[in-house]
Amino acid sequence: MEVVFQRPQALTEEKFSYCPGCHHGIIHRLVAEVIDELGIIDNTVCVSSVGCSVVNYQFFATDAIQAAHGRAPAAATGVKRASPDSIVFTYQGDGDLAAMGTAEIIHAAARNENITVVFVNNAIYGMTGGQMAPTTLKGQKTTTSPYGRDSKREGNPIRVCELLNSLDGPAYLERVSVHDPKHVIRAKKAIKKAFQLQVKGRGFSLVEVLSACPTNWHLSPLASIEWVQKELMAYYPLGVFREAGEVDGEC
Amino acid sequence: MEVVFQRPQALTEEKFSYCPGCHHGIIHRLVAEVIDELGIIDNTVCVSSVGCSVVNYQFFATDAIQAAHGRAPAAATGVKRASPDSIVFTYQGDGDLAAMGTAEIIHAAARNENITVVFVNNAIYGMTGGQMAPTTLKGQKTTTSPYGRDSKREGNPIRVCELLNSLDGPAYLERVSVHDPKHVIRAKKAIKKAFQLQVKGRGFSLVEVLSACPTNWHLSPLASIEWVQKELMAYYPLGVFREAGEVDGEC
Amino acid sequence: MKGNEAIGEAAIAAGCRYFFGYPITPQSELPEYLARRFPEVGGVYLQAESEVAAINMVYGAAATGARVLTSSSSPGISLKQEGISYAAGSELPCLIVNIMRGGPGLGGIQPAQSDYFQATKGGGHGDYKVIVLAPASVQELADMVGTGFDLADKYRNPAMILGDGFLGQMMEPVDFAGIKKSKIVEKTWAVGCKKGRERNVHTSLYLDPEELEKHNIKLAQKYELIAENETMAQEYLTEDAEIVVVAYGLVARICKAAVEKARSEGIRAGVFRPITLWPFPQKELRKAVAAARGVLAVEMSMGQMVEDVRLCLEGRLPVRFYGRAGGMAPTTQAVYEEIKKISLECKGVE
Amino acid sequence: MKGNEAIGEAAIAAGCRYFFGYPITPQSELPEYLARRFPEVGGVYLQAESEVAAINMVYGAAATGARVLTSSSSPGISLKQEGISYAAGSELPCLIVNIMRGGPGLGGIQPAQSDYFQATKGGGHGDYKVIVLAPASVQELADMVGTGFDLADKYRNPAMILGDGFLGQMMEPVDFAGIKKSKIVEKTWAVGCKKGRERNVHTSLYLDPEELEKHNIKLAQKYELIAENETMAQEYLTEDAEIVVVAYGLVARICKAAVEKARSEGIRAGVFRPITLWPFPQKELRKAVAAARGVLAVEMSMGQMVEDVRLCLEGRLPVRFYGRAGGMAPTTQAVYEEIKKISLECKGVE
Amino acid sequence: MLKQLILAGFGGQGVLSMGKILAQSGMVEGKEVTWIPSYGPEMRGGTANCAVTVSTSPINSPLVAEPDILVAMSLPSLEKFEPTVKLGGKVFVNSSLIKVEVKRKDITVYQVPANELADELGEVRIANMVMLGAILATEPIVKSATVLEALKKVLPSSKHHLISLNAQALQAGANVVG
Amino acid sequence: MLKQLILAGFGGQGVLSMGKILAQSGMVEGKEVTWIPSYGPEMRGGTANCAVTVSTSPINSPLVAEPDILVAMSLPSLEKFEPTVKLGGKVFVNSSLIKVEVKRKDITVYQVPANELADELGEVRIANMVMLGAILATEPIVKSATVLEALKKVLPSSKHHLISLNAQALQAGANVVG
Amino acid sequence: MAQVSFNEELCKGCGLCVEYCPLKIIELSEKINSMGYHPAQIIDVNRCTGCAFCAMMCPDVVIRIER
């Protein structure tokens, strides 16, 4: 018998610290599988951010640094510029990337910095207990938009891929989801492509993964998946927004 | 005889501190004329930023606060939320708005904060002596891109109107120039519209004004104007990017 | 009520209607509370994109003369340093809450008192001071919101409530009746509608060094005035104390329990609790140690306030330090044992 | 060569190849210099989008074991406080240059020394220390770049050069031969290629308070070690001095001129110049004031270092303060007059 | 009276709200109370615990270094806090999840199969109230009736139908030790 | 020898580079030198000035509170620094722009129409070198030849054709006072 | 025929594998693991096709599949 599915090498033995049904775990596994498949475990540096995944350096079996809230793209830039042979990825939540770290992600993208960003959009601040994120949907109730997000008061949700796509910089931008096996496969392809482009020196790649936070959405894991499909995907359409090939005829 | 042109009321008697031929002066005058024409001198609050125009509170005859580098949109948000009857505008350079203040401008726009932003894009850090700005063109030499901006090393210029236009938030975005009288007239119309929309409570408006910095471009005032036309306008096309009317059928 | 929520309700009682902040453990209950309550009382709660933006929103709102609040915890307060320096430079009053957690860096989320230096000496650049209040109970946390706003307005200066994660997280009964709804003083310097007056401008920029120096001197004089008039401290059994324990915030309560234990064993100990950390209650401390032969500073840090104690006592008394860090708190027993050690040493000297 | 440029050339000599920064007066000549020079020597100059981003780029580059530099002036340094705290917490070495200007807030762009507290006490949150060096000439500015990197690497700690705008802007002859190209020590802890070793992880996060406390204690012990071994100071005619003037940086040179003048009038004065501001050279100062009857602290601030002088001397000697602020500098004459005043007072006592 | 408790378990087991409701009940009875959580950073996993003090006189230190009573809802929390319990104190062990023996012999141990009992009541999240019932049956810190009264105060009226479930849970817990 | 100068004017009048080249010339001659600008914040308007010290022994304080020599290229800078000049010191006034008289009688005043002379040389930006020529003609701080040598060092070779213009300017200035 | 195995101690009983198994041959057991969760288990291992849908959706990398 042949193993068709097992724990990837690029994951340590450490038990995930996520809630039951949290998609962070799925996304971790996909990143680890990609690292395995590309054989880059020995020169990958994980830049972890501040959010539920803050201790993901305990889970990825690679070198790692933990960056200040929002600043992972800057820290990753530092790593990459000083150690160009490393494969550097950040793993960031929506609060981290689209609120605190707005400037850092935009400028890393504009610079076409040769790093990979795994952007986990769960429309909420998971770690701190369910506050409104920049990506929280209109009408969505959170602990800091208790009456439902009202764009008059709390502003409009930000679509990160679309925002970055207005820049000349980035090489690859795709939004994916992991709400069913088909989409998990598509998500993995996107993550793999993002890493491959970095290996080829093509520049900035970002994969936005729509992700469930059952705990702070106050939904069961299954109901969360439905909410991803019905609500999140409606505002955040899946798809490739930018592909290096489109820009300069090769990939 | 009737006065057809004179110093607007909304300017103090203070002599501008700008270099000969600097467009900041033209833009100041336009803003002041608009304030005069809308009769809002008594309830306008100028939020000055850090750049060559840092002391423009000495020039505008309105209430004013001086905000930290890049943070004018946040400070303006504070003023507007606490004093909704005030007409609040920020006046920011490209270093201030598109580097240091990236997060602040994006989130003010996403919130559709009811403020007006006068964004002076001269593709350089004027005040500090000609360093590279986020809007510095590819190939442009500055004191910190002495070999010419190379997008591989220093990244790509950022087009602010296009960037903000990817958001749901803003009500009005236009890029103008003041390189000849025709465009000065158009620029004034845009600034006026931006203030009018605020008066009507329509939300965030931004007018990006392409502007010459003869001193740090190391060009004469006239040659600077040519450079605006040939180089700046080529990368930063003029035009209306967003108009509230387009979004919801009225204006 | 949780400490963090009590701050929120107290702010409403004190006439504050504007809050700009960004979530961070262990203070998030405060923004969450105000997000719920402010709309009910016509206030504005706005979650900023960062602590940097938040403090600059505060700067703008303060310029309109409004009572305005922001809060965060240690790393977020670090990000606010430039903005706090601006507010101090432009003399714009506001209230900043720091519910401290362990550091440095991301550190941990458990309570600590390791931002004392940052708060009292000036975490930002330039010669400025922030009025720093250190409550020791949920009730005081609430009361000091009023005091903080009043002092801020009176001196046109940022004020800070420096509490630790315990205070923010703990529940104790609290009563808001006492928070005098301080009459919001008219602020003729506010920006907004300038009809019928000269225009108002707020800036911290003084390009001419002579003018900036004048401004610095003016600020320094204001700080001296505050230092003279606004120090606050609480004493517990210090009158005849041979050993005075100095501690602020919740730690002072632990020390009180330890002192009680010491007294019960015949050791004359007392507690001196600075309530204002800046200005540090120097006169009061000097008085409180009149009968003392030893001083013990206790902190949830590696030793910060102890410097102010030493500075104040100028070598006149031995000052010993006991600290726990990173989210660990001194226990009553441990403080008691430190007291006992000093007591034995003092005896030894005789 | 301008002071700012000298830092750049010295960095190259010291084996630094990475700079991340953001322009600000009066230090912009440094990034400008490196933007020109680094490409010639295979270095990376990157202008960040902000000082916040810059310090976090430094954090990342430092984690790879590289010698990395950043620089700014007062408001920009305030913005870096969170990042500095992170670097200290994760024990990542780097060199930070602060060419100070007047504050608070936007203040002015003229020279000042008003970020002493921020630099030495901890402008960021949490219990940490930064090694702070204060050069007094362009030559020293250059030399201390090497020293700073060496100390940073040796202790895995951020180091800072604290200069004022004068130093950054002034031109003096400078010689780089002396900067020993310190052998870049192998950093086994660096991230990058982990082939054949355990993986390296850098974090300042310790969720378990017991672990964080252990980390805090470990850091504190390191700081003690530095305090014991790395203090530096310069003395000028202190041996027999009745009056010791304490000043750092360029101000010390002004004081030297004043002391010469005082000596020429028969007043036995001397200058004590702390070169490390943290750790403050306590032992050295105590020795230097052995013969003194009065101490004068002179700063371009409203009085910050003077606190460390007082803390060190524990009331044993009267410590007087003379300061100018906002870009104004003390003149030789003014310092001389202060010395004279003290001298008269001392006589009066006799 | 001065009672100090530590309630500990995994995040999500409701130990914090168990403590909160106990403190609120104390308040209702006019006692001095403090409640301090050792909050979890992440919403998930890891241990969560809180310290509750209920007293008839003002409370100096709200921190609890040596609890009179320990509630251990999970194994790691038992391991962590067992050594701290005051001599002669009590430990309530959630025997649904904890299969090892309490080592100390100088304290009283109560085994409460809280998860199973809660499962029986059809709502595993009520395990914390089962535990509380057990405590109050052995230590009259507050009256069970007060707990229900306090619940009425803090729950929104839309949730008042849950109060009878809570009453059953308290009773189930009391039965175990009674 | 210890000479302290303050060179002051509007931004853009080249007072900073005048000071720099003087300092560099001092270095070339093996003297101790310091140069400190009071840099302008904005690129424009306002006053700019620098302090230069040239000495044959090590320099303590590079700050110049009481200059031996003041160069005033504009009226505001004359007004600001006239009172600080050392008793018996010298003031070089740019008479092209300054139409008022120097009030102090205890210092020597040289009127140099620097802008006009520079205009005559066809390059108004060379007014600063005209001034420098005047100074060096009355005070041998460094040799004029050294200035040209220093210029050769600091100017990129593409600009070496300007050196003869500079020489003419120095001479023109010298002529005025000579 | 495929072999699917669950690392019970890692399972958080989220039920995603249960939902996404096309053959519905997974269920949450009555057992409680040491974290207090009801871990997933296979009902009818013989029918398992080794499609790995369960594993792909499992957030906690509980499942291993051989074929």
Next chain:
Amino acid sequence: MAQVSFNEELCKGCGLCVEYCPLKIIELSEKINSMGYHPAQIIDVNRCTGCAFCAMMCPDVVIRIER
């Protein structure tokens, strides 16, 4: 016929008015103002149409026009 007047002391001699006057009736004078600039002046006021192009382009609000 229009009246155009220049506030000489504000003028920085940038020359934009000179360039943009459609009739080319503005020049920079030989004078030097107190800031050291050659201020703009009108050559042939009678031809001025009052089109205000000069004023619109003047960065220093030097020009006032009546008609």
